[in-house]
Amino acid sequence: MSARIVLEGVGQTFLVRGDDDRQLREFVALDGLELTIEAGEFLTLVGPSGCGKSTVLDLIAGLTAPSSGRLSIGGTPITGPGLDRSVVFQQYTLLPWRTAQANIEFALEAKGGLDRATRGEVARRYLDLVGLADFAGRYPHELSGGMKQRVAIARSLSYEPEVLLMDEPFGALDAQTRERLQEELVQIWRRTGTTVVFITHDIEEAVFLGQRVAVMSGRPGRIRTIVETQLDHGGEEGFDVRGTPAFAAHRHEIWSLLREQEHAAAPAATEQQEVHRVA
Amino acid sequence: MSPSTLLDERAEARPHPRQEAAARARAASPRRRRAVSLGRGLAGIVSLALVWEVAPRLGLVDRYFIPPLHVVLGAWWDMVLSGELRTHVQASLGRSALGFSLAVVIAIPLGAAVAWYRPVRELLQPVLEVFRNTAALALLPVFTLILGIGETSKVAIVTYACFFPILLSTIAGVATVDPQLLRSARVLGLSPVTTFRKVVFPAAVPTIFTGIRIAGAAAILVLIAAEMIGATAGLGFLINYAQFNFLIPKMYAGILTTSLLGLAVNYALVALERRFSRWRP
Numbered sequence: 196m197s198a199r200i201v202l203e204g205v206g207q208t209f210l211v212r213g214d215d216d217r218q219l220r221e222f223v224a225l226d227g228l229e230l231t232i233e234a235g236e237f238l239t240l241v242g243p244s245g246c247g248k249s250t251v252l253d254l255i256a257g258l259t260a261p262s263s264g265r266l267s268i269g270g271t272p273i274t275g276p277g278l279d280r281s282v283v284f285q286q287y288t289l290l291p292w293r294t295a296q297a298n299i300e301f302a303l304e305a306k307g308g309l310d311r312a313t314r315g316e317v318a319r320r321y322l323d324l325v326g327l328a329d330f331a332g333r334y335p336h337e338l339s340g341g342m343k344q345r346v347a348i349a350r351s352l353s354y355e356p357e358v359l360l361m362d363e364p365f366g367a368l369d370a371q372t373r374e375r376l377q378e379e380l381v382q383i384w385r386r387t388g389t390t391v392v393f394i395t396h397d398i399e400e401a402v403f404l405g406q407r408v409a410v411m412s413g414r415p416g417r418i419r420t421i422v423e424t425q426l427d428h429g430g431e432e433g434f435d436v437r438g439t440p441a442f443a444a445h446r447h448e449i450w451s452l453l454r455e456q457e458h459a460a461a462p463a464a465t466e467q468q469e470v471h472r473v474a
Numbered sequence: 475m476s477p478s479t480l481l482d483e484r485a486e487a488r489p490h491p492r493q494e495a496a497a498r499a500r501a502a503s504p505r506r507r508r509a510v511s512l513g514r515g516l517a518g519i520v521s522l523a524l525v526w527e528v529a530p531r532l533g534l535v536d537r538y539f540i541p542p543l544h545v546v547l548g549a550w551w552d553m554v555l556s557g558e559l560r561t562h563v564q565a566s567l568g569r570s571a572l573g574f575s576l577a578v579v580i581a582i583p584l585g586a587a588v589a590w591y592r593p594v595r596e597l598l599q600p601v602l603e604v605f606r607n608t609a610a611l612a613l614l615p616v617f618t619l620i621l622g623i624g625e626t627s628k629v630a631i632v633t634y635a636c637f638f639p640i641l642l643s644t645i646a647g648v649a650t651v652d653p654q655l656l657r658s659a660r661v662l663g664l665s666p667v668t669t670f671r672k673v674v675f676p677a678a679v680p681t682i683f684t685g686i687r688i689a690g691a692a693a694i695l696v697l698i699a700a701e702m703i704g705a706t707a708g709l710g711f712l713i714n715y716a717q718f719n720f721l722i723p724k725m726y727a728g729i730l731t732t733s734l735l736g737l738a739v740n741y742a743l744v745a746l747e748r749r750f751s752r753w754r755p
Contacts, residue, residue: 256661258657258660258661275663276660276661276662276663277663278662278663280661281661281662282658282661284654284657284658286654288654288655288657288658290655290673290676290677291677291753291754292676292677292679292751292753293753294753301662301672302662304672305662305663305664305668306662330491333491334752334753335753336753336754337491338491339490339491339492342491
């Protein structure tokens with residue numbers, strides 16, 4: 196049911212205005228990025244801030260077109276947004292004038308083909324999935340940050356996309372809420388079989404969630420390595436995967452990879468500025 | 475203890491939604507507090523009425539120019555009974571309602587269109603600012619010159635006065651929609667028309683209402699002034715006519731009626747606004 200996403204030689208450049216001389220410059224955000232995301236897998240993408248993680252996500256979502264290279268999903272090139280992919284952003288993007296349930300119905304209205312009663316039913320089912328069945332009639336301002344993000348996740352899942360793209364969705368949440376939502380997300384992923392691409396700058400989050408962790412390097416953004424984690428989340432109550440030696444080892448491995456990059460980048464500061472004068 | 479200063483009131487502790495759910499209740503504003511605030515508001519009005527009644531009686535102000543409140547209310551009641559007031563209110567209300575509705579119907583779609591296309595917005599914004607800051611009444615002679623002294627010029631000036639607040643607030647409301655909401659609409663693949671209908675317009679409604687409320691106040695203000703200059707019916711005419719003929723209590727009765735009318739219009743618009751923006755904190 197899910198489709199494989201392939202990124203081949205993807206490059207993205209932006210025009211930015213320089214701080215010191217106000218000249219338009221070309222900023223290379225991504226260059227020759229290669230990545231294949233298998234159908235149904237949970238892939239996390241980590242990298243230093245400003246390495247172009249969100250750009251990768253925008254490209255897969257079809258919100259922007261790449262400057263070079265090709266992106267395809269299930270063999271078809273990505274040319275724009277589509278209901279086969281959904282995005283959960285870091286900021287809560289709920290419509291403030293709609294209740295939690297009506298916000299989910301909003302996505303179902305966009306999908307079309309369902310009558311009003313069915314939309315309500317589906318919306319309640321997904322609210323239940325994220326544990327907010329009792330809050331269906333609340334407006335976003337009456338919900339906490341974690342609840343809003345749950346509604347956003349429920350909305351993204353409600354129209355059954357093949358791919359769920361998440362851009363640091365738990366970044367603004369407190370530590371406990373974040374951990375609980377991470378666990379719930381793994382459960383939901385198992386239950387629904389949706390492909391998940393999850394962006395984060397939090398190494399532990401990446402290791403905990405991903406079956407594979409793609410480590411990015413910055414300026415220009417590329418995939419540096421892919422670490423296979425495949426942690427057993429265990430079914431039994433009270434099992435803490437974060438406490439296992441395997442978890443610690445992966446965490447350390449990725450931490451070292453990112454740290455190495457920082458050291459490599461520091462002396463080569465001139466090379467780091469891959470910024471060309473345009474005119 | 476109920477909070478007394480604005481700071482206490484706004485900085486008050488509130489329960490987490492989960493705690494509210496556990497208590498099976500929403501953080502409700504106690505009914506008692508509402509009653510107290512209503513009582514205080516009423517006390518303010520009563521004090522004003524007392525001052526108005528007592529000051530002329532004590533000779534603090536000239537009884538002839540500012541008659542005691544009961545005399546004014548008596549004159550008002552006579553006009554109610556004779557049906558005179560009804561004629562004038564009807565005339566004024568009809569004109570302002572027509573002018574106001576015309577402004578709403580024209581300004582909202584136009585404002586939305588202007589805001590939707592950035593070049594159009596940038597082209598028109600300064601021009602609109604100039605028009606908005608031109609007092610409507612300054613243009614009354616122009617309207618009278620072109621449209622004559624009849625109903626048309628009065629309705630037109632009300633429309634003019636209402637038009638700019640609504641237009642500018644619509645532009646502001648549409649142009650400042652949260653870009654994140656627009657991004658999520660794009661992710662869902664909504665067409666521009668649907669995005670406008672389901673995301674942009676509802677998001678702009680509160681801002682548009684600010685303009686509508688300003689317009690509501692302007693409609694009455696401008697109309698009364700216009701009626702003072704050339705009309706044979708309407709509250710502005712009544713006030714002016716009474717003053718010319720030294721019917722001082724009647725004049726105050728007319729003024730009081732315009733205040734009541736203004737209040738009623740404002741409350742009606744606030745109620746309507748609340749109806750449309752119940753989702754706001």
